[in-house]
Amino acid sequence: MAAANRTPPPTRPTAVLVDASSIGSFLPSAFDRLGVDVVHVRSTIAGTGLAAYRPSLLCADPAATAARLAALDPIAVGAGQEPGVPLADELSERLGLPTNGTALSAARRDKFEMTEALRRAGVRCAEQVRASNAPEAVAWAESRGAYPVVVKPLASSGTDGVEICADADQVRDAAETVLRSRTVYGEPNTAVLVQSYLAGTEYVVDMVCCRGARYTCGVWRSQKRLLGTRNAYDLELLVAPDEDVVADLIPYVGSALDALGIDHGPAHAEVIVTPDGPTLIEAGARLASHLDPGFHDECLGGNQAALTALAYTSPETFLRDRAGRRYTRLLAAGVYATPTTQDGVVARIDWTVVKQIENLPGVYGVLLKLREGDRIRPTVDLRTSTMRVYLRAETDEAMMRDYRLVQDLKDHVFQLS
Template sequence: MSPPGPVVVLVDAYTSGQYLPPEFAALGAELVHVQSTAELMPSMPAPDLSVYRENIVHEDLVKTVAQLAPYRPVCVMAGQEPGVLLADELAGELGLPANTASLSAARRDKYQMIETLRAAGLHCAGQFKSGDVAALADWAGRNGYPVVVKPLRSAAGDGVFVCATDGEVRAAAAAVLASDTIYGEGNAEALVQSYLHGPEYVVDMVSYEGRRYLCGVWQYHKRLLASGRNIYDREHLLHPDEEPVPQLAAYVEQALDALGVRYGPSHAEVIMTPDGPALVEVGCRIAGNMHPGFHDRCAGGNQAGLTALAWLRPGRFLRDHAGRRYGKRCEAVCCTTSTTLDGVVDHIGRDAVEQIAALETVHRFDLKLAPGDRIRPTVDLYSSTMRIFMCGADMAAIDRDYQRIGVLKDRVYRISESG
């Protein structure tokens, strides 16, 4: 019998966190999962707990550390955004390599994140936070429209509003303060920021001992709804040599240094303003639209696999990847479809599914809903209906298939009732 492999601890491995266990297992690791809440979060697809040696439901730090210590883990990392703070705490208590402890809150709270960058001399948005709607509206009025109103600790476009008037700011701030985040946390305060003008990009990296590999840079394409919600549409992969990739990568390196990110994956969203790059936010976890097979094909590697390599084979990662970047192997697009449907999914339109699957440039796609699920008009990433990975030698072919998907997308879900 072979000896047991090194143990890796993942905290809250929801959504794209599901891609981490196979990559760690492929390098001989065993896994333990820590669930930061008493119940699994209903807003996100649940992790497959069958792949873990144990699922520890966190109650308090001392108890969880005592449960993990016998495994002698080699690392603790967040599988998704809500696990970032707890993963930092656990790694510190277990004496494992970790991101700078004193900056942990700044890697999760968007106000502290931007203020940390400002203190480091990096270009970023003006901002103000408060639990008072009038104070938020007053700041916006004094600093000029448009502005962005959003929660301090959510993700995926949840509760993010672009506002052009005092009334819009007041309505958006009231909506944020009256709601919970997608992670079930109440919003005691809302954040208002100056609007950053320019195209938005994703910059994904993996770090070990502060040395990094650039996994990919993607340009976002979003659509601004009349409600002020700016919804995801698609993103396309840039060549590592084309502008503004070098500027974006250099800026994100500085931002990660300022935020004490020395280990693990990071997913940064950055606006290229007329005055240079400015961070929207960065998450210390793998990208939400990451899929190993797709990213291997189009970029020559994937963030989950590189994260596992960095933790389990650090010498190899530092030798072969640190200071280097991806290579664009083909044109690539990830699109997230929106809908105006409102009702309950009765059944899946198989003809539409088969037509999408047969499109030349569709690499794979994921249905986000099943019969019996509620479908609502799209306002953020979690209310989008499908995620479709597309690639090919010719962007014109991808664009052609993308237009066809726009025709077929609302034929995929057949609803039984509205309202």
């Protein structure tokens, strides 16, 4: 294990975060506000935005890393991104800290193992097969005698490589595409997952867990658009906590997290409400990918990063104030992943248009996903959307009015060469 720098022994408590760049970058400030320092441990993925971490360590051997971390007397170990989940499980277990444990680590990363864990626990789930080649995938789909089916990587995210297939040829093409590609985290796809298609409305359910008790941070209804054989995110809408569907989703997701052994830290679940009831697409032991702490504070009265830090730092306070409860809906809210049909190279960004979008009364903030010189391609999934726009207003009508205005402006932001 190599250290980026050496520091004197901490004078404040220390928490350890594994692979916590990207969305995990919201955690250091959340811990800092509670008087806790953070140490970053990197497994194999490179990370950006690590300046907030006191030391940043590279783990070559979990046992040696755990011994090194023990000298800091940490109070918690958690994962910031999906690839960090297994190492966070192992380090927390070795250190005798609150842990989801290693027994079900594979089920928290591998989507086939995830669904099988639900099946063993008697939790409603999809039919599926794990195939090592395209002919195996096609044979299973044909044996079912029912289309569509869904083809996807075993351990990616953000709709990466997810295809809805209506026949054997589409299954073959999708499986071959997955098997010759890598995940969004750079990991090779050595097998492909084929599952029964779940018909219904999709919801996102975000929770924070502490000693098996849970607080529901938010429930969002996913409005998607079918782009060829891919179902791409468009708009996620905050659901009122007293809607009937929320009362169905919370216990179902709780049962799914129990089956996956997620008792500590954040959880992000994607669920389809089918005619038979809620059914899991996937769950992650991590923060929600659309998290913006300030936006969530304004719309929901709290955010998942701050509540995660609270659960690890002061579990008794979390259990007293949050366990078994759910969010409030202070404002109508939505997160818009802007699609595009543009194809080329971004010559310049029209900041006048960006400012025009930001000045709309219902827009909380805008995250540009492209820079000058980047390639822009027609949107086929979440990764190829061009911006993330956070919307909130006093009423749904006002928010949707500004959503439609952003739709009109979005393709004027990026000027092509």
